[in-house]
Amino acid sequence: MNEKIQNRYAFSIDLLKKAGGIALSYYLNRNQLTIECKKGDKQDQVSIADKTVEAKLREAIAEKFPADGFLGEESGYAGLDSEFCWIVDPIDGTSPFLNGLYAWCISIAVLYRDEIVIGMVFDPLHNELFHAKLGAGAYLNDLPIHTLDPAENVQDGLVGLGMSHRVPPKTILPFLEQLLSEGGMYVRNGSGALSLAQVAAGRLLAYYEPHMNCWDCAAGMLLVREAGGMANNILANNGLLKGNFVLAAANQSTYQQLDLMRTI
Ligand code: IPD
Ligand code: CA
Ligand code: CA
DSSP: OHHHHHHHHHHHHHHHHHHHHHHHHHHHTGGGOOOEEETTEEEEEEOHHHHHHHHHHHHHHHHHOTTOEEEETTTEEEOTTSSEEEEEEEEEOHHHHHTTOSOOEEEEEEEETTEEEEEEEEETTTTEEEEEETTSOEEETTEEOOOOSSOOSGGGSEEEEOOOTTSOGGGTHHHHHHHHHTTOEEEOOSOHHHHHHHHHTTSSSEEEEEEEOHHHHHHHHHHHHHTTOEEOOTTGGGHHHHOEEEEEESSHHHHHHHHTTOOO
């Protein structure tokens, strides 16, 4: 089994670097992109960049591992009952991407049955590839990474927050109030996947978002766990298709402190 996982791990590293080059060239020419809104939400946009990157990834994965399942934000799913299943967000942080900001990435996770065994987040702008394999630790390019240490409470670092119009404001406002009341501070960069990778790298203390889809966070959650942190199970309660809340933190004590601030 480990060999099958390792084959997919090595393949994903090369694949992400190639896909990152394509995404970066779209980003550098973003003024030429036609932008569409999803489901009438002007804050939820998509362009040919998202669709092309996902199509290239899907094609390459199907060619190399034809029996594997696939779930992608832009093209949907097939073969979810396969032994291995790939979960892809071709551009996480589409809004920063299209607005010329700096937090966007490509996120790929691989499930072996119901477990995330590979998680990779590539930030082409900074040439940072965060990668983790279940039980083998987390890395940023060639170096091992660890969650923030020491971190005893929410005052010891920055908490990344995410929000979308999929859920109402009341799902985050009490959390924010509690965080600030307890002396914590938040940042929101617009890419949940990259924020989770930054928790893994010890740059952020934690990340919270009331609802994310699996493609936004499966890779980042494995990265955090493999870097020594704690994250909830995104796959619980049919999370693969419906999504879930996401809480990831540097360690158990900060996780528990933040968990008490959640309303959902
Ligand atoms: C979004 C980003 C954002 C998060 C949203 C996601 P997208 O993904 O990760 O930071 O707050 O929940 O939907 O649309 O940029 O791929
Ligand atoms: Ca996303
Ligand atoms: Ca996306």
